Amino acid sequence: MPLATADSRDVGGKAANLARLLRLGFPVPPGWVVTLRADQLRRSGELSEKAVEALVREGMRTNCRTFAVRSSAVAEDSALASFAGQFGTDLNVPYDEVPAAVWRVAASADRSSAHAYARRLGVPIPRAMAVLVQEQLEPFLSGVCFTCHPVTGASELVLEYTHGTGDTLVSGGMPAGSYVLPRRPDGFDDERLTDVDERTGAWLRAAARLAMSVETQLGGPQDVEWAVDDRGLWVVQARPVTTVGKSSRTRVSKRGGTS
Numbered sequence: 393m394p395l396a397t398a399d400s401r402d403v404g405g406k407a408a409n410l411a412r413l414l415r416l417g418f419p420v421p422p423g424w425v426v427t428l429r430a431d432q433l434r435r436s437g438e439l440s441e442k443a444v445e446a447l448v449r450e451g452m453r454t455n456c457r458t459f460a461v462r463s464s465a466v467a468e469d470s471a472l473a474s475f476a477g478q479f480g481t482d483l484n485v486p487y488d489e490v491p492a493a494v495w496r497v498a499a500s501a502d503r504s505s506a507h508a509y510a511r512r513l514g515v516p517i518p519r520a521m522a523v524l525v526q527e528q529l530e531p532f533l534s535g536v537c538f539t540c541h542p543v544t545g546a547s548e549l550v551l552e553y554t555h556g557t558g559d560t561l562v563s564g565g566m567p568a569g570s571y572v573l574p575r576r577p578d579g580f581d582d583e584r585l586t587d588v589d590e591r592t593g594a595w596l597r598a599a600a601r602l603a604m605s606v607e608t609q610l611g612g613p614q615d616v617e618w619a620v621d622d623r624g625l626w627v628v629q630a631r632p633v634t635t636v637g638k639s640s641r642t643r644v645s646k647r648g649g650t651s
Contacts, residue, residue: 394451395423395524402427404464404522409610409630416609418602419626423526424451425464431498431520445491451525458528459485461493463500465518478506479521483559484528494523529626531619533595534558535567537603540613542633549573549580549600553592558619558628573600580604595620606630 393403396415400408403425414420426448433439463479480500482493500506501521510517535553542550552567569588574581580600585593602625603616610630617629 393425393427395420395425395526398425402429402522403524404428404466405631406462406464406629407522407524408464410524410627413606413609413627413630418606418609419624421460421526421529421626421628422454423459423524426451426494426498426523426525428466428520428522431501431522434498435520441495444494448491448494448525454527456527457487459487459490459493460526460528461485461490461497462524462526463497464522464524465501465506466516466522478503478509479518481559483557490525494525497521497523529557529619529621529628531557531621531626533592534617534619534628535596535599537599537616537618538613538633539603539607539616540633541572542615547575549575549603551596551600551603553596553599558617569596571596595625598625602627 393399395407395411398407398411400411403411407425410420411425426444430439430444430447434441434444461482463481465479478500480497482497485493498521501518507517533553533555535551535558537552538550540546541548550570550572552570554568571584573584582597582600585596588596599616599618599620602618603614606616606627607614610632613633615629615631615633616627619626619628
């Protein structure tokens with residue numbers, strides 16, 4: 393199913409959020425979804441793996457040669473649970489290896505750690521998995537932006553970035569820079585973005601504005617992953633902030649500047 397037409401009932405939270413943003417005109421990498429129903433039929437034996445592989449190949453009619461293959465469970469990236477780090481992701485997957493990557497990511501629905509996470513939060517335990525396949529970006533800058541402080545809930549943007557791809561950053565690695573930017577009625581205070589070069593600073597400001605636009609469209613504070621390549625700024629993922637008052641993956645410096 394093309395991402396642009398994905399129905400939230402059968403594509404899981406991550407794909408549904410990105411599909412909505414894509415339809416609203418946000419820059420989202422193109423892709424398609426192997427639906428929850430397809431994985432359910434595969435697991436029950438009603439649909440052979442070869443048949444599902446044919447569906448995957450149908451979606452791969454593109455000039456792109458490498459892909460990002462990511463989980464999209466029903467409750468994933470929802471207001472109740474992010475499932476961050478619980479399921480599989482395969483990056484830089486060559487064209488010929490995409491079907492195998494889809495099965496690996498779909499199988500991550502069976503992880504005991506993900507089931508324990510679901511029970512702890514009181515959300516449905518995943519029994520099948522929708523899988524999102526997108527063009528693999530080659531960014532020179534990427535990061536995350538929380539549109540409220542993820543620990544205190546304060547009206548502040550928490551913006552982190554790294555050079556290159558952001559997979560290490562979102563997995564808990566150290567960023568190249570981390571900023572806490574107070575929000576204002578007309579935007580945000582960017583005075584703390586003075587220790588970066590002009591080009592990086594311009595993209596960081598653009599990423600912050602993009603995250604605030606995502607918040608406006610989706611409603612409520614958002615955790616937005618973004619990336620910049622030679623074509624411009626992209627939304628890689630967006631989900632409600634679920635960590636307020638809890639520990640967060642974000643390392644916020646005491647002085648509110650670079651950590």
